[in-house]
Amino acid sequence: MKRAVERHLNILEFTLASLLRRKAKNLSLLAMYLLVIFILASLLFFVTGLKREAAVILNDAPDMVVQRLVAGRQDLVPDGYAAEIAAIRGVTAVRPRLWGYYYDALNGANYTVMAGDDTTAISEKATIGAGVAKVRNLAVGDLLPLISYDKAPLLLEISAIFPSASNLVAADMIVISPVDFQQLFNFPSGQATDLAVTVRNAKELPTVAAKIAARFPDSRPILKSEIQRTYQSVFDWRGGMTLIILASSLLSFIIFAWDKATGLSAEERKEIGILKSIGWETSDVLLLKFWEGLVISLTAFLLGVILAYGHVFFLSAPLFAQALKGWSVIYPDFKLMPVVDAYQLAVLFFLTVVPYTTATIIPCWRAATIDPDAAMRY
């Protein structure tokens, strides 16, 4: 046992020395390897971060949202629906929600306007998100003029601005009272945009949803779990798609690595020839090559992962953000919460180190089986 460990340690020492002797060649390989790992790792970290962010936000979403469809399009829900749904056994609360989008011609942004509860939202006052405050240059106490659908101006006094911690959800938000909401959009009374339904026991959600769908055939109940699932697959899909686009760069790296491993320099051939003539066996040289690959792979992997961590979590992934986040006039600034787990690292390992190792098996074997005399005469 001790001898086996010593053999590995000795060969490792030799490997490190021989890698350092050919700095230029190995550094160019390392740089390419590092770049590939850096890009893939950034992508994985970013997608996982977004998924996590979405999951955290959706945790506070209502258990179930009930919409009404007319001719396949979403329509307003009469208040009568809410009362009947509240009577279904297991339903704790039904809250009719009033919300919509307001297009601001001044700067081309869309605000999300929402009616607050009667208790908290005071007429002609508004609570706005930090994004709205920034584009309209507003502070607490200022007046925000909006044009209602009747072309009449509606003046709202800013009573508060949402803290920037809630930016991801609240950046473009304006919360006003239900009365102002109806006035702004000329919204019919006794109707709601949709219903937020709370059910005491999460296991009963599907049953309650089925009852609602049976009672109101024009309704469309959507469970929180379905929204979560949809978000998750959308992000997975975006990540996978980008990965497939990046596959070409991975492939070119593999070809590069293959080429590097095949093209032994005269000096390397001579070195292997000498090693074999002084008694190294083919399996020893293979082991040497194995350690060589491992040292390069692990160095590139560690450095690439660390760089990607900085890129995604400190710099907010400038290389991918545009492609993966989406775009809008008021786009919330947010920093992703750092999440790195063994699972992501394992996936990354399989996507980079395993193909690299596979590509170098045959070249390494060729190098290891050179005849000593042929190698030294070369």
Next chain:
Amino acid sequence: MILQPAALALQLIALLVSAMGLYAGYYGIRILGRWDPASGSEGQLELERRTYLVSTIMSYILSFELMSLFLFIYTADDLHSLFTGAMCAAGTLAVNSFGYPALLFKIVNFLLAGVWLIVNHADNRGYDYPLIRVKYRLLSLIVPLLLLESGLLFAYFDGLKPDIITSCCGSLFSHESRSISGDLASLPHLPMQIIFFSGMAITLASGLYFYSRGRLAYLFSAAATITFLIAVAAILSFISLYFYELPTHHCPFCLLQKEYGYIGYLLYATLFGGAVAGIGVGALMPFGKVGSLARIIPVIQRRLTIIALVNYLLFTLIVVWTMVFSALKLS
């Protein structure tokens, strides 16, 4: 079809392993056909060199298989939220009929590749390549299985369609409302406990007997193999219950999760390690009399026996420890 990065990584590995397997298998057949140790021809020298390549490839395949086995289970677990009713990997694997067969073949291929490497190790110790034909016949059995496994894996990921929101209404109620059951059939716990502990005891006794006297190797190997199967059934039947402290949760995959301190990795590593070593003892037995290996094989076998016994013992100790200190008491 699912475009999740881990699923793509697994499919990439399946492709690479199949390609390596085919390459190794091709040279395996050439070696089987033309091997002639008495000849000093260039062709024979070339084949002798190829054997190094094939065994290097096989050891990579083995390590990739082992790592991807756990990645596969973990990915299945990660994907469970995409399917209605799936609570963990058990549910995700049941989404279509290729999930469990793919897992099964991954395990079988891992065991076979392990046995192959043991035979290879013994063969390399003899100066005249005594086991070359056996080795490459075994290889030509493993390669089709590797291809089959990759095919199943592709079919499985191809058939995964997440239950996402559809335009008419929530997917749950739109069409063929079906819920995936993550329940696995499990055997009653009391008889299973008796069988499990007697299996372990028989393996231990026969292993010690073989170690000290050098006889009854086949009995030990058979006991180790059967105990491996029993242990898997026991995990489903009662071991998992003690870990989860729930009398109804029989899942073999949740053990791998953080909530249970990743204990599953240790459990399965000891179990698989023990099984490979145990099967290896039996696999080497027919060659104990082959000229150049007569002295080498018994040494390797004894070492394998120790590895198998230590692994199984560790597995049993973890199980007993948990049974004693678990808050769950099964009457």
